Every structure is written in C-alpha cells, then in structure tokens.
Amino acid sequence: MNRRDRQREETRERIVAAAVECFAERGFRAASTREIASRAGTNQGLITYHFKSKDELWKAAADALFGSLRAQLRARLTPALETVDPRERTRQFIREFVRFAAEHPELFRFMLEAGKADDERMGWLVDTHLRPTYEANDRFGAGVPEELRPHFQYILVGAASVIFAVAPECRRLTGLDPTQREAIERHADVVARLLVP
C-alpha cells in the first residue's frame, strides 16, 4: 500500500474514533462535526471529504463500534461455553457481559440513543448490527421460552449497562464509583445470580 493510502486510512480511523466518542457522549444531533474534527486533530472540511455527510460518518462510527466489539465480545464469551454445568455456564456468560458493558459504556449509549426514535438510522442500525448480535446471543437464551426472549434480552442489557452508562450520576447519588474494578465484579456477580438463581 502507498504511503498516501496509509496516511489516508490512518486519518479516517482517527476521525471515526473521535466520532464514536462524540456520538456516544452527545447523541447524533448534538455532536458537531467540528468537535469531532478537533478531537481527531484536523478540520471540519476533511470530514465531508472522507465521509460525504454526517449521516455517513455516523454509520462508519457504528460499523467500527459494533463490528469490533461484536468480535471482541464473542471472543470473550466463548470460553464461558466450556463450563460444563449449564446454569454456571450462563452465569459466566452474564458476568463476562457485565464486564464488557463496564468497559464499553459507549455501546449502550449508542444503542439507546439510536433506538428511541423510529427513524432511518434506527432501522439501519437494527438491520445491520443489532439483529446479527441478537441472533448470535441466542446461545444464551436456550432455556428461555420463545415469547420471553425479548424480555430477557432487554432485562440483561438494562441490568448490566445502566449503572455504567450513568456512572457520574451514580457516583454523586450513592457514593459508589461503578468504574472501579471491585464495583464491576460485584455488579457482575449480582446480575448473574439474579438472572440465574
């Protein structure tokens, strides 16, 4: 690959990384391309050059976030499948999911911001990223009746993620800092034991 092409690639990646941060922190509309450019160390015009529009940049950010993290999540969840006892296996699965949610609160924020409105971005995100992830996690819901699957899915996601998504609030409200390793492990344990008694 060319030196120019490598430079191009690296710049795009810097912009996408900054975009993931901004979109997760502020939401689509409130995130400005100028701030994204600034965090990436360039100017705003370059964003429209690489990604035709803000919408396209958002999709690129979603691709980077969900693509990378889905692979990472699968890699971390599969060892749990080796556990023999099925209930303990599911608990391991859940604990690992909670740890993952703690390390990547931007994933939940991204999903929640996109999922609340019935617009084109939501449709795209569901069809492109959420459905594959959802179906991949069916291994987890093996023992759950068909009509309860969606409930369990969202209960798990909510129970695991919310405390990390509102970490500043939790710190101020309860004094507990959910970013501490100890708190993460405790949360993982509580969620796992609640969902699999």
Add this chain to the structure above:
Amino acid sequence: MNRRDRQREETRERIVAAAVECFAERGFRAASTREIASRAGTNQGLITYHFKSKDELWKAAADALFGSLRAQLRARLTPALETVDPRERTRQFIREFVRFAAEHPELFRFMLEAGKADDERMGWLVDTHLRPTYEANDRFGAGVPEELRPHFQYILVGAASVIFAVAPECRRLTGLDPTQREAIERHADVVARLLVP
C-alpha cells in the same frame, strides 16, 4: 386568582409540558426552544420571557416531571405495602414500578441523558430530585445489604425501563411491541420474579 394570572399559569404549564417531551426525546442540546414553543402553540420569545434561559426551562421541566411522578409513583406503590408476605410485597412493588416505567419512558430517558455527563445539570438533578426518590425507595431495599443497594437500584431501573425506552428498536428487532398491555404485564412479571426468586 386573576384571569391574567390563570392564563399566565396555563401558558407556563403548556410550555413546560412541551419541554418535558422535547428534552426527553432529543436531549438538552438537541432540543430547540423554537420546537418547544411550537409544540406549546406559542413563539420562542415567550420562553425567554417566562423562563430566563434554556437552562431554567430545563429545570422547570425536571421539576414538573419528577415532582408529579414521584408523588404518583408513591401513590401507586403504597397499596403494595399492604401485602402481608414480604417477598410478594416486594414483587408487587416491582410490578407496579415496571408498569410505571412503561407509561412514563420519558422519565428514564431524562435521567439517562442527564446522568451521563458530570456537569452542573447532573449535579442539580441528583441533589434536587434523584436523592429524595432514591432514599424514599429504601423501603424496597430493606433486606438488601448496604453495599449492594446501588447495584440493586440500577439493576431494577435498567431491567424495568430499557425495553420501553427503546420501544421502536425493540419492535423492529424482535417483533414485540413493548407498549402493548400484554407485553407490559409480561415484562413486569418476568422482572418481579427474577429480582425476587
């Protein structure tokens, strides 16, 4: 009270109601005072007249939302306290909380949007509204050890609310419409039985 004063009050309430909607749907920055004014059936200038700034309007909206809903929630939760069996009482409590979350998804959206950043609005919301609510719900966590309280709190909120906060996404992803009465009751039942085995 004067006719003018009544008119004034009613107008302010219309604006606040529109503001609650907009802030919950779009977040603070992405919600525009012009859209709020339009939904309230007036013009943008009137907002600055009644509420000096957008920040003040946001606080007024939070006051209306949390104030009214905390009272309403307490009214709906206290009957559950009459149940004799302590575990069943807690389950009733949780079921009612889930129903409440289903009817008022804007509460969770509001809380989540405010709680993710460590800014002045978050501090104000915690000190003014969240802490009182949090402490009032201590009746619920009677049997829970001190250091697990925050975890249970956020697990309950997340498990109960997320599916309703991303209702459009849930509909498209799973085919289940979480706004249907049947789905709400099922969700309430699942959450209650999970959190109190």
Add this chain to the structure above:
DNA sequence: CTGTTCACTGATCGAGTGACAAGCCAGATC
C-alpha cells in the same frame, strides 16, 4: 525531471440556534 493526482486546508454559504428588545393590546386598577 515533469506533469498529474489527491489528501488536505481555509473560507464561505444558508439554515438553524438562544438571547434580547421594542412594541402591542387585553385586562386589571383607580
């Protein structure tokens, strides 16, 4: 070495944004 390509910059556009101020007129006051 020469000419071309193309990642990148900086300026500018129209369409919003929140805050502000001057005027209007129904309703309160006397």
Add this chain to the structure above:
DNA sequence: GATCTGGCTTGTCACTCGATCAGTGAACAG
C-alpha cells in the same frame, strides 16, 4: 372610562451548524 400593567408577538442580534468549493502542496506516475 382613562390609565397603566404585563403577558405576549415580532424582529433582530451574534453565533454555530453541516455542506460546499477553490486553492495548496506533497506524493505519485511516466
């Protein structure tokens, strides 16, 4: 019934937004 108060409208301010585009210069091809 004249006067005045104050809720409300309209227009405007400086500013930010995403998008567009001419211009620049280093890396490329021949």
